[in-house]
Amino acid sequence: MTRNNSSPQSLFDKLWEQHVAVPETADAPAVLYIDLHLVHEVTSPQAFSVLDEQGLKVRRPDRTIATLDHSTPTLPANENGDLPYATPDAKAQVETLIANCEKHGIQLLNLGDPRRGIVHVIGPELGLTQPGKTIVCGDSHTSTHGAFGALAFGIGTTEVGHVLATQSVLQRKPKSMRVIFDGALQEGVSAKDMALAMIAEIGADGGQGYAIEFAGEAVKALSMEGRMTLCNMSIEAGARFGMVAPDELTFEWVKDREFAPKGDSWHEALMRWRTLPTEDGAAFDKQVRINAGAIRPMITYGVSPDAAAPVTAHAPKPRTSAEQHAVDYMQFEPDQPFTKAEVNRVFIGSCTNSRLSDLRDAAAIMRGRRVKEGVVTLVVPGSEAVKRAAEAEGLHDVFRAAGAEWREPGCSMCIAMNGDAGAPGELVVSTSNRNFIGRQGKGVRTVLASPATAAASAIEGRIADPRPYVNEMKESA
């Protein structure tokens, strides 16, 4: 696709322009071509049914890849090899995806496949996620893949059917927003804290209708894992798209992975990818600046991700009925220090924070310590590969010695569809992305936090600041 104007373009403008198969008109949205379609068991069965009803085939099985993550148990199979599914329906859903993939010739990273895992963890891991691609999945956290300079967004099941049948979706171009993080993060502050600080700043609907590009010194300094965490949470600010311009760190991550281009194709791809970053002077519809150096470890105290504050803060006085409702549900008293709140359960996992670096952050704090008596602590790696890598470093031994449970990979307590859930009234510190009412089980109170904050909270049995632990490690190093 050639450019027909010479004004400076943003990464988003380029990604969009390069994938329009049919331009939008007043009467109809653009037909946007999809390079990679990721499929999982929860949002696909009804899409395959529509295909079957209309006698349609999957048009590009070679651009489609499926895995199992939401409904899969995180406890191992019994001696007969049977997995402990939460319900017969959960098992049937898994079997439906297996059957649909067989029928339509789609590659499935099935149970037992060493490459299986949470769809947004394995895409990057396998090198499927690449700069410049359009990537969709029937899951709102598809924005994660934008960390690689891809145009990645969550779609509904009807659209899953559209992509299966035509390899395209109908979309109008959203507005663009740039969120610039100036300065450097302090010790003990992570990408998760940046995400929560940003959502608190712009609101749970602040990104509504926008594609967000994250930029600035602190974003540039993030690891690929950190960029994925940041882009993952874009949807919690209402934006379907989050992205970071690809750079040498991005290319280094993708290189040599299973589905990455090889040989001459690799060099051609690199040349193409290097043209993607936003040009100086490119226009954005909105711009937000955040001082990264001022961000503290963050937690959420309400039932929407924008109710976030530094872990060292006190619970606010509710100003609106919605805030009152949230605080009542969460059982925080006005002016109560968050660090006084007792924790019943800790969950370290999810597509936001289940990568190797996240587990290392948590293990560094748990090493040589014990989880507070009575605090159920689940550590759930994001993929089979993360699990293997963590075990190779002995992280599983660290978690187990601390009294935490080391589970099989999956979405687990992020969405609590697989039987992993808290009990009514429990306060759960979770590295997942949503503190919605009932999300982690009926009546469960969810506090979102980084892996370091979650680990420190498990140790203390209260919401805890991870910085003293991080500083202690630094001093003893």
Added chain:
Amino acid sequence: MSFEPFNALTSRTVVLRQENIDTDQIIPARFLTTTSKEGLGESVFFDWRYEDDGKPRNSSIFNGYNPDTHKILVAGSNFGCGSSREHAPWALYGFGFRAVISSDIADIFKSNALKNGLLAIEVDPKTHASLLNNPGAEIEIDLERQVVALSVWEKAHFDIEPFARQCLMNGVDQLGHLQNKLAEIEAYEAACA
């Protein structure tokens, strides 16, 4: 699931004043293990409608509500945020709702709703406030003219993506449109290969 064409609708409103009603509230995740679209109406707002022991919750706004006369849901801002589950509009439609109105509707929910016969529209703050303050009011939505009428003297225009509007008015899914573009899609693939 096929849906009825949507043209004009006169009905009473059910009002949920809360902001940020997420799709986990509209249909909790434990109901997502289905492989069909049918029967989801029974699960809509389940934890708002029922006590833990399964008895109807006395305080629920859905109690005594008649889906034949109350087909319009009015909600606080950022309605439908969170998960992309299309089960949310399927469940609302299955329960009897034909329209959702807010000042601000989450992107994926809106897209999913409009593809399933559920009109999801955003109105100006003044109209929104009027609707929130008059629960149960009979209002009229005219999709052709893009007007919501709270009364003969109080009317407001709403914007809607024109293609989604056409599909909704004709009761058709958008897949046919995409299939008609297959030659262009193939040409695009050939140019990029």
